[in-house]
Amino acid sequence: xxxxxxxxxxxxxxxxxxxxxxxxxxxxxxxxxxxxxxxxxxxxxxxxxxxxxxxxxxxxxxxxxxxxxxxxxxxxxxxxxxxxxxxxxxxxxxxxxxxxxxxxxxxxxxxxxxxxxxxxxxxxxxxxxxxxxxxxxxxxxxxxxxxxxxxxxxxxxxxxxxxxxxxxxxxxxxxxxxxxxxxxx
Numbered sequence: 001x002x003x004x005x006x007x008x009x010x011x012x013x014x015x016x017x018x019x020x021x022x023x024x025x026x027x028x029x030x031x032x033x034x035x036x037x038x039x040x041x042x043x044x045x046x047x048x049x050x051x052x053x054x055x056x057x058x059x060x061x062x063x064x065x066x067x068x069x070x071x072x073x074x075x076x077x078x079x080x081x082x083x084x085x086x087x088x089x090x091x092x093x094x095x096x097x098x099x100x101x102x103x104x105x106x107x108x109x110x111x112x113x114x115x116x117x118x119x120x121x122x123x124x125x126x127x128x129x130x131x132x133x134x135x136x137x138x139x140x141x142x143x144x145x146x147x148x149x150x151x152x153x154x155x156x157x158x159x160x161x162x163x164x165x166x167x168x169x170x171x172x173x174x175x176x177x178x179x180x181x182x183x184x185x
Contacts, residue, residue: 012088014175016182025171031164032085039082046074066147076154080161084168112176119169126166129159 012029013022053067099107133155135141142148 014172016175016179017171018174018178021171021174028084028164028168028171029088032088032168035081035161035164036085039078039085042074042078042081046071046078049074063146065145066149069143069145069147069149073149073154073157077157077161080158081164083161084164087165087168087172090172108176108180112173112180115169115173115176119166119173122162122166122169126159126162129155129162133159 012032013025017025049067049071053064053071056062056067057064099110102110133152136151136155141151143151
């Protein structure tokens with residue numbers, strides 16, 4: 001798939017983004033690339049930790065509670081922090097069979113509706129994750145394992161990731177509304 005020659009699209013910014021939102025959209029594209037790099041490192045760390053866990057359990061019969069939870073925390077971080085990048089590609093919600101059947105104006109309406117509903121859901125999920133993070137921090141909650149790392153860590157990763165997805169969806173909703181107002185796809 002080849003991207004259009006439009007510099008905004010190449011930079012990871014929807015070309016339909018209103019001019020007054022372009023600085024925020026460009027900053028979000030940079031944040032998305034940073035989170036993608038962090039996510040790749042987290043996946044690599046999880047793979048290394050789990051591989052070492054298998055070897056230390058097999059060869060030395062050592063307990064590996066910390067390794068399992070570390071890998072889970074890395075995977076949670078990679079999943080949630082990279083969500084906005086995937087959404088910037090519209091990789092989460094997209095039913096191409098439906099979009100190809102609809103006329104252009106109906107497809108633009110569908111896209112606005114999907115962006116709005118997803119934004120509301122992700123906004124609620126983000127808010128709830130922040131409340132869980134605060135609660136885990138204030139109450140000193142930990143996991144139930146013998147290592148017992150604090151639970152605010154995965155909640156913070158979830159909250160930050162969903163906040164980024166919500167912001168990405170808000171930018172895309174503005175771009176979709178702008179395209180709808182201009183009568184473009």
